[in-house]
Amino acid sequence: MAWFDSLSPHLLWLGLGLILGIGEMVIPGFFLIWLAGAALATGLLTWLVPIGLPLQVVVFAALAMIFVFAGRNWLRRNPVEPADPRMNDRGARAVGEVVMVTEALRPGGGRVRLGDSDWMARGPDAEPGTRMRVSGHDGATLIVEHLH
Numbered sequence: 001m002a003w004f005d006s007l008s009p010h011l012l013w014l015g016l017g018l019i020l021g022i023g024e025m026v027i028p029g030f031f032l033i034w035l036a037g038a039a040l041a042t043g044l045l046t047w048l049v050p051i052g053l054p055l056q057v058v059v060f061a062a063l064a065m066i067f068v069f070a071g072r073n074w075l076r077r078n079p080v081e082p083a084d085p086r087m088n089d090r091g092a093r094a095v096g097e098v099v100m101v102t103e104a105l106r107p108g109g110g111r112v113r114l115g116d117s118d119w120m121a122r123g124p125d126a127e128p129g130t131r132m133r134v135s136g137h138d139g140a141t142l143i144v145e146h147l148h
Contacts, residue, residue, distance in 0.1 A: 009056060013043030034071045038063035091137030094119075099144060101130045112144060 017040035024032035042060040045051070051059070094114055102118055103111035105126040112121040112132065123144035126132060136143040 010047035034067040
């Protein structure tokens, strides 16, 4: 561990900043990046102004809080728009698709086949084999209507 003691404190902070930055890329969540920025800023400050370890830790903690709150406020004002807002909403993705009734649709509901799976469905009465269009969804239940 002698090599560890020989490292300059600013290199340790810069290394921590790089590790946290890589962690943000591996496990994205918009949180580690602010800590990485605080560690890098602490490393730069420690390089420019020789300060003791206790003050370095206090500077890092203060910068981390400032960066996290500033980043949170910035993200609130500039939200990240998803490339596909329906990416994880299978019901919304089904809207407009043509389905086949597999279990008669009655007032209590029924089942339809979409792709290779059966879904619970609600809509006007229909017998098995009837083709219908998905007009919406209520959770995991598809809302269907007759084809026009």
